[in-house]
Amino acid sequence: MTEQSAKRIKVVLQWLQILDNLEPAFKEKGEFRFRSKVWGEREGGTKIIQQTQFPEKGYWSISDHPAWNKKDKLDRVVFEGEVDEHLVVEFFGEELDTFSANDQLDHYQREFRGPVEGWLGRYGPGEDLPEDVPSDDPESMTNWRICYIIERA
Ligand SMILES: [Ca+2]
Ligand SMILES: [Ca+2]
Numbered sequence: 001m002t003e004q005s006a007k008r009i010k011v012v013l014q015w016l017q018i019l020d021n022l023e024p025a026f027k028e029k030g031e032f033r034f035r036s037k038v039w040g041e042r043e044g045g046t047k048i049i050q051q052t053q054f055p056e057k058g059y060w061s062i063s064d065h066p067a068w069n070k071k072d073k074l075d076r077v078v079f080e081g082e083v084d085e086h087l088v089v090e091f092f093g094e095e096l097d098t099f100s101a102n103d104q105l106d107h108y109q110r111e112f113r114g115p116v117e118g119w120l121g122r123y124g125p126g127e128d129l130p131e132d133v134p135s136d137d138p139e140s141m142t143n144w145r146i147c148y149i150i151e152r153a
């Protein structure tokens, strides 16, 4: 493997889960749209930024009922490229409302520094920080949870 290909990684969103549908109590499902922004600073000061939106059109109706609040098997590539010891993964989500401003889910941001080998893995609630209290886990936010993988591309 060359030095170049060693730096090539993929960030793949596995699943997301809604803990609060941000709707009045009588409404079971919210209308959600999501966005990712994954970026890194590279040697020489250039920045690489990749952004995606999902779903591509419209929205996903997602309940916050614990039995069916998970959007599973997404397998969505949100970044693929070469990085230089720096990567920031951000996710945004909003719940669409007709008669008022859309509701925003918590902003997710996590920064990785140092050799790429050190970050490869799975980042989900309780999965990379097993000794952590679940509420301190960055992938477990107040109103949603996410799980993604950083792997070699
Ligand atoms: Ca709402
Ligand atoms: Ca709504």
Ligand SMILES: [Ca+2]
Pocket (backbone or CB within 6 Å): 123, 124, 125, 126, 127, 128, 129, 137, 138, 139, 140
């Ligand atoms: Ca975690």
